[in-house]
Amino acid sequence: MSRVQRVSLQCAGIVVTLVVWEVVGRIMGEALFAPASVVVKEYLELLRDGTMLAELLGSLQQMLVGFGLACVVGMPLGIAMGRSRACDVLFHPWVSMFVVISVAALVPLFILLFGSGFAFRVAIVFMASAWYIVLTTYHGARGVEPRFLDVARSFAASRGAVFWKVLMPALYPYLITGARIGLVHAIRAMVVAEMYVIVGYGGLIHKTGLNMSTAPLLGLLITLMMVSLLANTGLYVAGRRMAPWYEERRAGC
Amino acid sequence: MRHKTVVLYTLSILAGLVLWELVAAQFSKVVLSPPTAVATHLYAHTITLELPRLLWYSLGHTALGYLLAVAVAVPLGFLMGRSERAFAMFDPIVNALYSIPTIAFVPFLVIWFGLFFQARTALVFIMCVFDILVTVSAGARNVERTLIDVGRAFGGGRWDLFRKVLFPASLPFLFTALRIGMVRAVIAMITAEMFFAAVNLGKYMQAAQNRFDSAGLLAVLTILAVVGLLAQEGLKALETRLLPWHVRH
Numbered sequence: 001m002s003r004v005q006r007v008s009l010q011c012a013g014i015v016v017t018l019v020v021w022e023v024v025g026r027i028m029g030e031a032l033f034a035p036a037s038v039v040v041k042e043y044l045e046l047l048r049d050g051t052m053l054a055e056l057l058g059s060l061q062q063m064l065v066g067f068g069l070a071c072v073v074g075m076p077l078g079i080a081m082g083r084s085r086a087c088d089v090l091f092h093p094w095v096s097m098f099v100v101i102s103v104a105a106l107v108p109l110f111i112l113l114f115g116s117g118f119a120f121r122v123a124i125v126f127m128a129s130a131w132y133i134v135l136t137t138y139h140g141a142r143g144v145e146p147r148f149l150d151v152a153r154s155f156a157a158s159r160g161a162v163f164w165k166v167l168m169p170a171l172y173p174y175l176i177t178g179a180r181i182g183l184v185h186a187i188r189a190m191v192v193a194e195m196y197v198i199v200g201y202g203g204l205i206h207k208t209g210l211n212m213s214t215a216p217l218l219g220l221l222i223t224l225m226m227v228s229l230l231a232n233t234g235l236y237v238a239g240r241r242m243a244p245w246y247e248e249r250r251a252g253c
Numbered sequence: 254m255r256h257k258t259v260v261l262y263t264l265s266i267l268a269g270l271v272l273w274e275l276v277a278a279q280f281s282k283v284v285l286s287p288p289t290a291v292a293t294h295l296y297a298h299t300i301t302l303e304l305p306r307l308l309w310y311s312l313g314h315t316a317l318g319y320l321l322a323v324a325v326a327v328p329l330g331f332l333m334g335r336s337e338r339a340f341a342m343f344d345p346i347v348n349a350l351y352s353i354p355t356i357a358f359v360p361f362l363v364i365w366f367g368l369f370f371q372a373r374t375a376l377v378f379i380m381c382v383f384d385i386l387v388t389v390s391a392g393a394r395n396v397e398r399t400l401i402d403v404g405r406a407f408g409g410g411r412w413d414l415f416r417k418v419l420f421p422a423s424l425p426f427l428f429t430a431l432r433i434g435m436v437r438a439v440i441a442m443i444t445a446e447m448f449f450a451a452v453n454l455g456k457y458m459q460a461a462q463n464r465f466d467s468a469g470l471l472a473v474l475t476i477l478a479v480v481g482l483l484a485q486e487g488l489k490a491l492e493t494r495l496l497p498w499h500v501r502h
Contacts, residue, residue, distance in 0.1 A: 014345060032365065091265070102439070102441075105473065105477055192356045195357075221353055228352035
C-alpha cells in the first residue's frame with residue numbers, strides 16, 4: 001500500500017469516527033454523551049478559562065518526579081538483574097509481585113503511609129511505573145548478544161569499557177521502551193490517585209463528571225489523550241535521535 | 254536447575270519478609286503492619302470464610318467483563334491484523350482511545366450504568382479490551398508470510414487458510430493477549446470496587462482504611478497479588494501444555 005493510500009485511509013478512519021460520534025451524541029443527548037460539535041465549542045471555553053491547563057501542569061510536574069525516581073531506580077536495577085544471576089534471584093519474585101498489584105488497591109495503604117499530599121502522589125506513580133521499567137530493562141540486559149561481549153573482551157576492553165561501549169548502546173532501545181511503557185503507567189496512576197483523593201487533574205475529572213453536560217468531561221479526556229500521545233511520540237523521537245539503530249522492541253512482561 | 258530456582262526464590266521471599274518485619278518494627282502499627290500481623294489477619298478472616306466469600310463475589314463482574322472483552326477484541330484484532338485497510342483506518346483511533354487512562358472513564362460509566370454490577374463489569378471490559386485488541390492485531394500482522402504462501406500454493410481456500418495456518422500460527426499471540434488481559438482484569442476487579450459504590454473487597458479495604466488497619470489493607474493486597482500471579486502463571490502453564498512448539502523466553 002502506498003503512503004498516500006495509507007494516509008487517506010487514516011484520515012477516512014478519523015472522519016468516520018467523528019461522524020459516528022456526532023450522530024450518536026445527537027441521539028443520546030448532551031447529558032449522556034455530548035456530540036463532537038458541542039465538545040469543540042466547550043473545549044475552546046476550557047482553554048480560555050485556564051483551570052484545565054493549570055491543573056494539568058501541576059499534576060504533570062508531580063507525576064514527573066515519581067516517574068523520574070522510577071527511572072533512576074528501575075533502570076540500574078533492571079540491568080543488575082539481567083547481568084547478575086544473584087540479583088535476578090534476589091529481586092525477581094518481588095518485582096513480579098509488584099507488577100501485578102493494582103495501583104488502585106495501593107491507594108488506601110499509601111494514604112496511611114504518606115498522607116494525601118505530594119509524597120503520596122509521587123509514591124503511587126513510582127510504584128506504578130518502576131516495575132515495568134525494571135522488567136523491560138531486564139529483558140534487554142539478558143538478551144545482549146554474548147558475541148559482542150566476547151569481541152570486546154578479546155580486544156582486552158576493561159569492565160568499564162565493556163559496560164559503557166557495548167552493553168549500554170545495546171540497551172538503549174530497551175531503556176527507551178521501558179521509559180515509554182513506564183510513562184503510560186505513570187500517567188494512569190496519576191489520574192487514579194488524584195481521582196481517589198479528589199485533587200489536581202484527576203480531581204477535576206471527578207468534579208466535572210457531576211456536571212449536567214458531558215461536554216467538558218469529554219474535553220478533559222481529550223487533553224489527557226493528547227498528553228499521553230505526545231509523551232509517547234516524544235520519547236520515540238528522542239529514542240531515534242539518541243540511538244539511530246533503535247527500533248521498537250517489545251518485551252513480554 | 255528448576256528445583257534450585259524454586260529454593261532460591263523461596264529464600265528471597267523469606268529474606269524480604271524478614272526485612273519488612275524489621276522495617277515495620279520502626280513504624281507504628283497504624284502505618285505499616287509487620288508480615289506476622291498480616292498473616293494473622295489473613296488467617297483469622299480466611300477461617301471465617303469472610304475473605305474467600307468476598308473474593309468469590311468479586312470474581313463475578315471480573316469474569317463477565319473479561320469474557321466480553323475477549324469476545325469483542327479477538328475477532329476485531331484478527332480483522333485489524335489481517336486487513337491492511339482496516340488497520341490503516343482504525344489503528345490511529347484505537348491508539349488514541351488506548352492512551353486515555355481507563356479510570357478517567359469512570360464518570361461516564363456512572364452516568365451510563367449507575368454504581369453497581371453493570372458499571373463494574375463495564376470498567377473491567379474497558380480495562381482489558383484495548384490490551385487484548387492491540388496484542389492480537391500485532392500478532393496477526395506478524396504471522397510469517399511464507400506460511401500463508403505455502404498454504405495458498407497447496408490450494409487452501411480462505412477458510413482453510415484461516416483454520417489450518419493463520420489460527421495455529423496466531424495461538425502464541427492469542428495466549429499472550431489472554432494473559433495480559435487476565436492480569437488487567439484482576440487489576441480492574443479491585444479498581445471497580447473502589448471507584449463505584451464500594452463493595453466486596455473494595456468495601457473491606459475502605460473499612461480497613463477508616464479504622465487505620467494497615468494489616469487489613471496489606472492482607473487484601475496479598476490476596477490480589479496472589480490471584481494475579483496465579484492467573485498469569487496458570488495461563489503460562491496452559492500455554493506450555495497446549496503449544497509445546499512455541500518456546501517463550
